[in-house]
Amino acid sequence: MRTALKRRGTRLTPRRDKMLEVLVSSKRHPSASEIHEEVRRFHPRTSLATIYNTIELLKEAGQLLEIEFSGAANRYDGRRSHHHPHLICLHCEKIEDLDSVDHDEPLDDLSSETGYEITGRRMDYYGMCPDCQSGRTVQP
Amino acid sequence: MRTALKRRGTRLTPRRDKMLEVLVSSKRHPSASEIHEEVRRFHPRTSLATIYNTIELLKEAGQLLEIEFSGAANRYDGRRSHHHPHLICLHCEKIEDLDSVDHDEPLDDLSSETGYEITGRRMDYYGMCPDCQSGRTVQP
DNA sequence: TTAAATGCAAATTTTTTGCGTGATG
DNA sequence: CATCACGCAAAAAATTTGCATTTAA
Numbered sequence: 001m002r003t004a005l006k007r008r009g010t011r012l013t014p015r016r017d018k019m020l021e022v023l024v025s026s027k028r029h030p031s032a033s034e035i036h037e038e039v040r041r042f043h044p045r046t047s048l049a050t051i052y053n054t055i056e057l058l059k060e061a062g063q064l065l066e067i068e069f070s071g072a073a074n075r076y077d078g079r080r081s082h083h084h085p086h087l088i089c090l091h092c093e094k095i096e097d098l099d100s101v102d103h104d105e106p107l108d109d110l111s112s113e114t115g116y117e118i119t120g121r122r123m124d125y126y127g128m129c130p131d132c133q134s135g136r137t138v139q140p
Numbered sequence: 141m142r143t144a145l146k147r148r149g150t151r152l153t154p155r156r157d158k159m160l161e162v163l164v165s166s167k168r169h170p171s172a173s174e175i176h177e178e179v180r181r182f183h184p185r186t187s188l189a190t191i192y193n194t195i196e197l198l199k200e201a202g203q204l205l206e207i208e209f210s211g212a213a214n215r216y217d218g219r220r221s222h223h224h225p226h227l228i229c230l231h232c233e234k235i236e237d238l239d240s241v242d243h244d245e246p247l248d249d250l251s252s253e254t255g256y257e258i259t260g261r262r263m264d265y266y267g268m269c270p271d272c273q274s275g276r277t278v279q280p
Numbered sequence: 281t282t283a284a285a286t287g288c289a290a291a292t293t294t295t296t297t298g299c300g301t302g303a304t305g
Numbered sequence: 306c307a308t309c310a311c312g313c314a315a316a317a318a319a320t321t322t323g324c325a326t327t328t329a330a
Contacts, residue, residue, distance in 0.1 A: 068208030115270035130255035
């Protein structure tokens, strides 16, 4: 991710570096505000605008997948090494990676078939996780 | 869709009926505001809140797929008879159905594998459509 | 040094909510 | 006639933007 950013001519500031770390290490698919909180623990004067700024950069560099959430903050997946579907619990808003499922087929067929220049994809399953089914979870 | 709504004990008012018509007949995957405009042509005093209201009902009844859009209004797909991926142009924000692709496999395997009760799914491809590639389209 | 990055605060936009009135079954 | 639906307007929440200041390269 660092090299991807540098390749685009952007600077690698301490805030950005910490933010990359948060994105890569987090299993939670954090929202902008959660990323902000984490980065703030090390750089307390970081503003939310900077987070959104860097999110935009990373999206443009193809390093970050934005998972839009209706009625709530978007969530982010920085683990782009290989494509994987998501399993999203509509009750507790947890997002799990489905690494087991191979979702990484090449897109050449679809590109030539449709004429689109395809740059990304997304596959999500929605439902209720086991914890929420058994009433173990409180709604956030 | 009508029966699905009635089954949930909601009333079938003229506004709602027209809205179903708009959703089913539109090929454009309209936003709430576009749905509003269409419905208004027949019921000019319709408010946007009513549109959002009905969207919520239809989503709950599993009759409407919400396609979240980052930084823009969500879009809606009322053609739920069979699941299909979407081809989304990030430049002109057009959304096309990929009816050719079979995306309708049963979810039993995934359900038992993960313990999730899966109620929906979504598969999207992002890119640039032929028109936008050739510079024929103006950005909206 | 110099363009890029940042913080702050205000603006923008979409969606939701509360409430009084009106329509439906 | 008892709910449910509706319009209206205000509220809420997420994201974006403008601008003065700081900082990385």
